[in-house]
Each structure stands twice: as structure tokens, then as C-alpha cells.
Amino acid sequence: MAGPGNSQELLAEIASRPGRDTVVSFVVKAAFITTSLLFLAALLFAPLITVFATALEKGFEIYFNSFKDSDTLAAIRLTLTVAAIVVPVNVVFGIAAAWSIAKFEFKGKSFLITMIDLPIAVSPVISGLIYVLLFGMQGWFGLWLQEHDISIIFAVPGIVLATMFVTFPYVARELIPLMQQLGNDEEEAAITLGAGGLMTFFHVTLPKIRWGLLYGVILSNARAMGEFGAVSVVSGHVRGVTTTMPLHIEILYQEYNFVGAFAVASLLTLLAVVTLIIKTLVEWRTGYKRK
Amino acid sequence: MNGTFRTPSILPGFGLTLGFSTFFLSAIVLIPLAALVTKTATMGWDDLVRVLTEPRAVASYKLSFGAALLAATLNSVFGFIIAWTLTRYEFPGRKLIDALIDMPFALPTAVSGIALTAVFAENGWIGQYLAPYGIKVAYTWIGIVVALTLIGLPFVVRSVQPALMEVQRDLEDAAETLGAARFTVFRRIILPTVAPAIATGFTMAFARAVGEYGSVIFIAGNLPMKTEITPLLIVIKLEQFDYAGAAALGFAMLVLSFVMLLSINLLQTWGRRRQVVAGR
Numbered sequence: 001m002a003g004p005g006n007s008q009e010l011l012a013e014i015a016s017r018p019g020r021d022t023v024v025s026f027v028v029k030a031a032f033i034t035t036s037l038l039f040l041a042a043l044l045f046a047p048l049i050t051v052f053a054t055a056l057e058k059g060f061e062i063y064f065n066s067f068k069d070s071d072t073l074a075a076i077r078l079t080l081t082v083a084a085i086v087v088p089v090n091v092v093f094g095i096a097a098a099w100s101i102a103k104f105e106f107k108g109k110s111f112l113i114t115m116i117d118l119p120i121a122v123s124p125v126i127s128g129l130i131y132v133l134l135f136g137m138q139g140w141f142g143l144w145l146q147e148h149d150i151s152i153i154f155a156v157p158g159i160v161l162a163t164m165f166v167t168f169p170y171v172a173r174e175l176i177p178l179m180q181q182l183g184n185d186e187e188e189a190a191i192t193l194g195a196g197g198l199m200t201f202f203h204v205t206l207p208k209i210r211w212g213l214l215y216g217v218i219l220s221n222a223r224a225m226g227e228f229g230a231v232s233v234v235s236g237h238v239r240g241v242t243t244t245m246p247l248h249i250e251i252l253y254q255e256y257n258f259v260g261a262f263a264v265a266s267l268l269t270l271l272a273v274v275t276l277i278i279k280t281l282v283e284w285r286t287g288y289k290r291k
Numbered sequence: 292m293n294g295t296f297r298t299p300s301i302l303p304g305f306g307l308t309l310g311f312s313t314f315f316l317s318a319i320v321l322i323p324l325a326a327l328v329t330k331t332a333t334m335g336w337d338d339l340v341r342v343l344t345e346p347r348a349v350a351s352y353k354l355s356f357g358a359a360l361l362a363a364t365l366n367s368v369f370g371f372i373i374a375w376t377l378t379r380y381e382f383p384g385r386k387l388i389d390a391l392i393d394m395p396f397a398l399p400t401a402v403s404g405i406a407l408t409a410v411f412a413e414n415g416w417i418g419q420y421l422a423p424y425g426i427k428v429a430y431t432w433i434g435i436v437v438a439l440t441l442i443g444l445p446f447v448v449r450s451v452q453p454a455l456m457e458v459q460r461d462l463e464d465a466a467e468t469l470g471a472a473r474f475t476v477f478r479r480i481i482l483p484t485v486a487p488a489i490a491t492g493f494t495m496a497f498a499r500a501v502g503e504y505g506s507v508i509f510i511a512g513n514l515p516m517k518t519e520i521t522p523l524l525i526v527i528k529l530e531q532f533d534y535a536g537a538a539a540l541g542f543a544m545l546v547l548s549f550v551m552l553l554s555i556n557l558l559q560t561w562g563r564r565r566q567v568v569a570g571r
Contacts, residue, residue, distance in 0.1 A: 024473070028473075029380055032372055032375055032376045032379075032380065033376050033380060033382055035369070035372050035376075036369075036372055036373045036376040036377075036388075037388075039369045039372075039373070040373070040388065040391070042410075042417055043437070043440060043441050043444065044391065044394055044395070044441065044444070045391075046410045046416055046417060047403060047406035047407050047409075047410050047441070048394070048398075048406070050406045050409045050410050050415075050416065051402060051406050054409060092311075093311070093312065093315050095308075096307075096308040096309075096311045096312050096315075097308070097312040097316075099304060099308040100304075100305060100308040100309035100312055101312075103300070103302050103304075103305075104297055104298070104300055104302070104305050104309075105297060105298035105300075106296055106297035106298070106305075106309070107296055107297070110556075112312070112313070112316075114552055114556065115316055115320065115321070116312075116316065117552065118320060118324075118548070118552065119320065120499075121498050121499075121502075121548040121549075121551055121552050122502065122544075122545065122548050123501070123502025123503070123504065123522050123525075123541075123544055123548070124400075124502065124503075124504050124505070124522075125502070125504050125522040125523075125525050125526055125541070126327070126502070126522075126525070126541045126544060126545060126548075129327065129525060129529065129537055129538070129541045130323035130324055130326055130327050130541075131323055132529060132534070132537075133323070133326040133327055133330050133534060133538060134322075134323050134326045136534065138532075138534050139326070139534075140326055161319070164319055165319055165320065165323070168315075168319060184300070184302060187302055188300075188301055188302065191301050191302060191303065192301065196303075197302075197303035197304045200302075200303075201304075219396070219397065222397045222399075223397075225399070226397075226398070226399025226400070226401070226402070227399070228399060228400050228401040228504065228505035229400070229503075229504035229505050229522065232504075232505075232526070233526060233529060245399075246399050246400075246401040246402070246505070247401075249401045249402065249405065250401060250509075253405050253509070258409075261405060262405065262406075262409075265399075265401070265402040265405060265406070268398070268399045268401075268402050269398065269402055271397075272394060272397035272398040272399070272402075275397040276390055276391065276393055276394060276397055277390075279390070279393065280390045
């Protein structure tokens with residue numbers, strides 16, 4: 001009797017009936033919005049504002065002076081160096097992993113995906129611990145490294161390794177679902193028409209995934225610069241030498257130099273804000289919502 | 292050639308990309324994790340049990356698990372409310388708040404740690420209103436729960452949001468037309484659809500919370516037996532050069548992480564099956 005068109009009209013008619021926007025539904029709506037906002041205000045907005053309020057509580061001059069401290073500068077430099085090494089490696093790994101996983105069907109694929117996700121589920125402390133067990137004094141390669149006068153733990157290479165462990169899933173996790181969603185048709189067409197593998201990747205695949213890739217890069221960069229637990233375990237906390245920005249925040253905080261600690265924290269918070277802005281732009285661009 | 296291993300495809304680069312990924316994964320993840328397992332294995336059963344059951348360790352499990360469970364529960368409740376607010380209602384600033392939900396993913400844990408401590412300390416913005424009632428948040432277990440709740444916030448919201456969008460509004464409307472009360476609609480139509488998503492978000496938030504270190508150590512106070520989480524105990528053992536003890540605790544936590552990952556995968560399969568049954 002009632003075709004699909006009719007039932008659609010019926011539903012639209014029901015939706016427009018007076019009585020749907022009753023007092024009760026208004027109260028429920030207000031309660032939901034208020035609860036959400038209060039919860040987020042206490043847990044998220046207040047801490048974010050505190051970072052800047054505390055950093056600036058003694059004025060802009062003292063805020064900017066805290067970046068003139070040589071140890072702070074060294075921490076910023078180390079953080080940038082680590083990110084400059086880790087992020088490109090993550091990109092190469094992410095693209096390779098996404099290509100093999102999204103473009104091909106093979107046995108053990110879901111196991112591989114689980115292994116890629118593993119660092120996200122593992123405690124950051126364990127991410128540092130495993131490298132201490134490998135390269136530390138009592139570790140597998142400890143003696144050999146000592147004989148050859150190479151230091152990894154309590155030095156920069158250890159920090160790079162631990163950061164790499166913590167951050168390498170992010171690019172791959174962005175790209176895999178995106179590339180699966182986009183399918184293989186265009187690549188197969190390109191190959192059939194005689195394009196080489198690299199040409200296909202750079203001219204067909206890359207333009208399609210560039211926004212997802214950009215967000216993956218930005219996110220893994222933010223995680224690399226902000227990693228605390230894993231880096232803390234392998235760093236040795238030599239002030240001005242093996243302290244990254246988050247570790248330097250801890251040192252300043254423990255010295256009750258709150259302005260200094262929050263000043264460094266404000267830089268990392270700004271980085272997080274920029275990361276989220278880029279993420280939002282990427283989502284607008286692609287209309288593709290990450291799960 | 293290896294047709295049984297993979298489905299044939301004309302696209303190139305399979306061997307190269309898979310080989311590189313597996314090599315990199317082995318070098319960075321699997322071999323180091325093997326070091327953890329072998330280190331634990333050298334301990335011998337009795338030593339392992341002794342380390343894992345010493346009172347200080349047991350106290351830290353109770354705290355880490357209890358706080359993580361509580362935080363994940365809070366996340367499920369408030370995460371659902373926030374996801375509902377963001378998908379069902381239109382209000383000024385909705386898009387901004389939606390974008391800010393991911394903040395805990397991007398914000399370094401050390402930053403959220405010191406910022407939460409400042410807000411919830413006795414003279415902090417929120418702490419000063421709680422102190423007269425005798426509620427201390429910073430440097431107690433409550434502070435740990437607060438920090439873990441912030442860290443886990445995005446997980447439930449982000450897994451429930453797509454599920455809520457999939458709930459068929461016409462089903463809700465039909466039920467309402469047929470005289471179902473608001474709560475019945477919620478219980479019989481909405482909840483069954485989003486339950487797998489909530490469970491997935493809960494597990495992810497829990498897995499993340501159990502291992503969290505950076506944000507907790509600033510707000511916890513770190514008193515042995517009272518406010519000392521398991522990851523901190525691992526760090527303390529490492530600082531005392533008790534590598535075997537640290538490895539044993541780390542191994543126990545690693546096993547837990549594996550179980551968590553497995554449950555997340557199973558929960559997601561459950562969620563997909565529900566969608567198939569519902570005809571989508």
C-alpha cells in the first residue's frame with residue numbers, strides 16, 4: 001500500500017509534528033549539553049588554559065626569558081633532532097606497510113596489523129625497558145657495545161629508538177584504512193597501461209592519499225616530540241645533553257621553576273593545537289572521517 | 292609462485308614493501324620484545340613468582356587496575372554522553388568541541404600531568420573548591436583516576452560517534468509512533484547498536500590507562516604501597532639496576548596488553564556482526 005516514497009514522506013511528516021520538541025526533549029538536550037561541557041571544562045579546557053596562564057603569570061618578559069636558558073634550548077634542539085630522524089623513517093615504514101596491507105591479500109595480514117598496533121597498547125615504560133634490556137650494560141649487546149665504545153642507552157641513539165618504537169604505527173594506521181577505502185582500480189589501470197611501480201605510486205596513489213599522509217606525519221611528529229615515558233627510561237636525564245622537552249619540563253617542575261616548566265609546556269601545547277587544526281583541515285578536505 | 296600465500300595481483304612491489312615492513316617491525320618491535328621475554332625466562336619460576344607477588348607489586352597492580360577500570364568506566368559514561376551531544380544536537384561551538392576531543396592524543400602526557408596537577412592542587416582552580424569538603428585530588432588515587440580519564444577520553448567518544456550515526460533514526464521514530472517510551476527506545480534500539488562500540492572504547496581506554504606513565508607520576512604523589520602505579524615500579528626497579536625484576540613486571544604488563552588487543556579485535560568483530568545481522 002505505502003511505497004518507499006510514501007513512508008519517507010510519512011516519516012518526514014511525523015518528524016514535523018508538533019509535540020516532538022516537547023519540554024522533556026528540551027530538558028534532556030540541555031542536560032546532555034551541560035554535562036558534556038562541564039566534564040570537558042574541568043578535565044580538558046581548564047588544564048589547557050592553566051598551561052598558558054601559569055607560563056605567563058609573571059609577564060611576557062619572564063616567559064620569553066625562560067627560552068634563553070641554555071639547557072632549555074638544548075632540550076628544544078634535541079627534541080627537533082629526534083623528530084627529524086624519527087618522522088621520515090615512520091613515513092617510509094608507513095607507506096611500505098600500507099602498500100603491502102591495503103593493496104594485496106595475503107595470509108597473516110591481520111596478524112601483521114595487530115603487530116603494527118602493538119606499540120600503542122604497550123606501556124611507554126615497557127617501550128623504553130626493552131631497549132635497556134637490549135643495549136644496557138647488562139643487556140644482550142651491552143658488553144659488545146662497551147668494548148666498541150658505543151653508547152646507546154643514556155644517550156641520543158636510545159632516545160631515537162624508543163621514540164621510533166612509540167610513534168611508528170601512526171602513519172601506517174592513517175594510511176591503511178584510507179588506501180583500503182580507495183581501492184586498487186586506478187593503480188591497476190596505470191600498471192596495465194604500462195606505468196612502472198614508482199610512477200604509479202607517485203602519480204596515482206600519492207595524490208589520493210596526500211592529506212591522510214600529512215595528518216599521519218603531523219600526528220607522529222606530535223607524538224615523537226611529546227613522548228615522555230619511553231624516553232624517560234632510556235635517557236639517563238643528563239641535563240642539557242639527553243633531556244628532550246618533556247623531560248626538561250619534569251626537571252624544571254621538580255625544581256619548582258613553574259614558569260619555566262609551563263613555558264616549555266606551552267610550546268608543546270601549541271604543537272598539539274596545530275596538530276588538531278591540521279587534522280580538522282584534512283577532514284574537511286577529504287570528507288573522510290577517521291574511525 | 293607464492294600463489295597460496297597471497298592472492299595474485301598485477302600491482303608491483305608486494306615483496307619489497309612487505310619485506311621492508313616485516314624487517315623494520317622485527318628490528319624495532321619484535322626483537323626488543325623478545326629480549327624482554329628471554330630476560331624474564333632467565334629468572335626461573337620461583338624468582339618470577341616472588342617478584343610478581345611481593346606486597347609492593349601487588350599494591351601497585353591493585354592501584355593501576357582499579358584506577359584504570361574506574362577511569363575507563365567514567366570514560367564510557369561521559370564518552371557516550373559527549374558522543375550523543377556531538378552527533379544529535381546542534382549548538383554553537385559544536386565543531387570546535389568535536390575537534391578538541393582528540394586533544395589528549397596530541398597533547399604530551401607530561402604537559403597534561405603538570406597542568407592537571409596545577410588545576411586540582413589544593414590552591415588550584417578546581418582543587419580550591421573541593422578542599423573545603425575534604426576532597427583531595429592531587430597526590431591521591433583520585434588524581435590518578437582524573438589523569439587516566441583525561442588520557443582515555445577520546446577512545447570512547449571516537450568509537451561511539453560513528454555507531455550513533457548509524458542508528459537508524461526511522462527505527463526510533465517507528466518505535467515512538469508505536470507508543471514506545473523514550474527510555475524503551477534507548478534501551479531496545481539505541482543501546483544494542485552502540486554497545487559494541489562502547490565496549491571497544493572501554494577496552495582501548497583501559498589498555499591505554501593501565502600502562503600510562505607520564506601524566507600520572509606528576510599528579511600521583513608516588514608513595515610506595517599507596518599511590519605507586521606499576522609502570523613507576525618498573526622505572527624504580529630499573530633505577531636500582533634490578534633489570535630482572537623490571538623485566539618480570541614488564542612481561543606481566545605485556546601479556547595484559549596482548550590480551551587487551553585480542554579483546555579489542557574480538558569486540559570489533561562482534562560489532563561488525565551486529566551490523567550484518569541488522570541488515571547493513
